[in-house]
Amino acid sequence: MGCGASVAEDDGGWGKSDSELSRSLTQSCAAESRKIKLLILGAGESGKSTLFKQMKILYGTPFTSEEAIYIKAVIHENVLEAMQTLITNLENFDETRGLEVGCQDALELVRAAEVDEPIDEELGNALQALWKDPAIQAMWKLRGRVQLVESVVYFFNKLDEIGKDDWVPSNQDILAARVRTHGIVTTKYTIEDRQYEMYDVGGQRNERRKWAHCFEGVTGIIFVASLSDYDQKMFEDETTNRMKDSVYLFRDICANPAFAETPIILFLNKRDLFQKKIRDVRIGGEGCFRDYDGPPNDYAAGVDYFLRYFLKQNRDPDRKVFHHVTCATDTANVQVVMDSTRAMIIQDSLNF
Numbered sequence: 001m002g003c004g005a006s007v008a009e010d011d012g013g014w015g016k017s018d019s020e021l022s023r024s025l026t027q028s029c030a031a032e033s034r035k036i037k038l039l040i041l042g043a044g045e046s047g048k049s050t051l052f053k054q055m056k057i058l059y060g061t062p063f064t065s066e067e068a069i070y071i072k073a074v075i076h077e078n079v080l081e082a083m084q085t086l087i088t089n090l091e092n093f094d095e096t097r098g099l100e101v102g103c104q105d106a107l108e109l110v111r112a113a114e115v116d117e118p119i120d121e122e123l124g125n126a127l128q129a130l131w132k133d134p135a136i137q138a139m140w141k142l143r144g145r146v147q148l149v150e151s152v153v154y155f156f157n158k159l160d161e162i163g164k165d166d167w168v169p170s171n172q173d174i175l176a177a178r179v180r181t182h183g184i185v186t187t188k189y190t191i192e193d194r195q196y197e198m199y200d201v202g203g204q205r206n207e208r209r210k211w212a213h214c215f216e217g218v219t220g221i222i223f224v225a226s227l228s229d230y231d232q233k234m235f236e237d238e239t240t241n242r243m244k245d246s247v248y249l250f251r252d253i254c255a256n257p258a259f260a261e262t263p264i265i266l267f268l269n270k271r272d273l274f275q276k277k278i279r280d281v282r283i284g285g286e287g288c289f290r291d292y293d294g295p296p297n298d299y300a301a302g303v304d305y306f307l308r309y310f311l312k313q314n315r316d317p318d319r320k321v322f323h324h325v326t327c328a329t330d331t332a333n334v335q336v337v338m339d340s341t342r343a344m345i346i347q348d349s350l351n352f
Contacts, residue, residue, distance in 0.1 A: 042224035047269040099135035124163020144231035152196040218323035251313035266323040
């Protein structure tokens with residue numbers, strides 16, 4: 001397909017000998033056959049886009065100052081929206097109903113702020129005071145019951161920085177920021193003389209119909225699932241558990257005839273958040289995954305359970321699903337995992 005296009009765009013080949021045309025066609029076909037097309041799939045909030053940003057850090061160009069300015073505004077919005085969600089829900093649960101927030105001035109300031117308002121020093125101090133308040137901390141422990149991007153805890157713990165006028169987000173800050181993907185985002189990298197095309201598509205249900213446009217010629221699929229979603233509901237459907245939705249989506253990908261010969265790599269992501277959450281929130285406590293019979297607060301047992309849960313969705317005995325347990329905000333971890341993934345795809349796939 002790509003080879004035909006290359007010849008058509010060569011001004012018709014006028015003035016070239018047959019041998020030159022043949023050599024040009026051969027080179028074009030060789031380049032096309034070495035290209036790797038990776039599709040990054042997964043439900044919303046799984047960390048797909050964070051992985052996409054890691055690829056830019058590892059193999060692309062640095063983030064520009066314009067991108068950093070944009071991400072700074074996104075981070076401010078992430079923080080304000082999350083804190084306002086915690087405040088609003090204090091009266092909605094038995095565990096927190098009646099708890100008084102000690103710093104009322106800070107409460108009123110944050111409550112009145114527009115969600116897209118820049119965080120200045122005054123607002124930053126108010127957010128810090130609230131984050132340290134016992135009532136807000138009690139509500140944070142119930143975060144799985146409300147619509148909250150829990151990776152925002154990273155910014156809650158550095159509020160003294162993000163309220164400064166001269167604060168510029170670092171790569172780590174950019175990785176932790178939640179930017180929802182709309183449509184299809186494509187990027188290309190050259191790694192060790194081989195071209196990679198990567199596709200990131202929105203994971204919310206209304207975005208998934210666009211996935212089919214990326215299916216043709218896929219070399220490998222990276223499916224990203226969030227380990228920490230086991231107690232949370234979907235943004236777009238508060239009756240459905242996020243992890244269950246991710247499991248069903250993975251099952252559909254494995255069963256899709258378009259991917260019958262395509263290697264699938266499962267990334268069980270957000271291991272860092274899962275490790276913290278499982279200390280307080282047992283698996284099965286919210287009505288899902290009741291068949292879990294391991295230790296209630298054991299990280300390793302929980303990871304093993306969810307890995308087996310996902311892998312059994314693959315009904316094809318001839319298909320091998322490769323898997324990694326990941327933290328997409330950890331650049332060193334992603335480097336190791338992606339090196340392994342690239343080596344596996346190159347070795348396992350045909351027509352390279």
